[in-house]
Amino acid sequence: MKPFIPLFNSPEENRFKTIAEFKNCLQWGAELELEWKGVHFGIIRYGVDDKITAYLWNQEGTDCVFDSADDALEYRVTGDRLGDIITQATVLSRSF
Numbered sequence: 513m514k515p516f517i518p519l520f521n522s523p524e525e526n527r528f529k530t531i532a533e534f535k536n537c538l539q540w541g542a543e544l545e546l547e548w549k550g551v552h553f554g555i556i557r558y559g560v561d562d563k564i565t566a567y568l569w570n571q572e573g574t575d576c577v578f579d580s581a582d583d584a585l586e587y588r589v590t591g592d593r594l595g596d597i598i599t600q601a602t603v604l605s606r607s608f
Contacts, residue, residue: 526603534598535581537608538564545569545604548597549590552604566594 528534537544544555552569566587568574578584585595 523602526606528598531595531598538581540608543607546601547604548601551590553589
């Protein structure tokens, strides 16, 4: 019998352990899908100017654009600052 090799990380394996890990992930161009207090949101780095965009999942007009990972840490989800919750939020998927 062949051993089972999971294709995806578990939410615990995807979880950010430190703010530095989160910032490094964004620097590499990550695409993140997260959940906090039942709110599904995403963060992506892309574009000509390498901006970081945070948005509520499947909700048009909720994009917030940031110049840096430090700025993105000020993004608010359910009134909580991303920098205060990033190590606690459930990471549903991440590209780095």
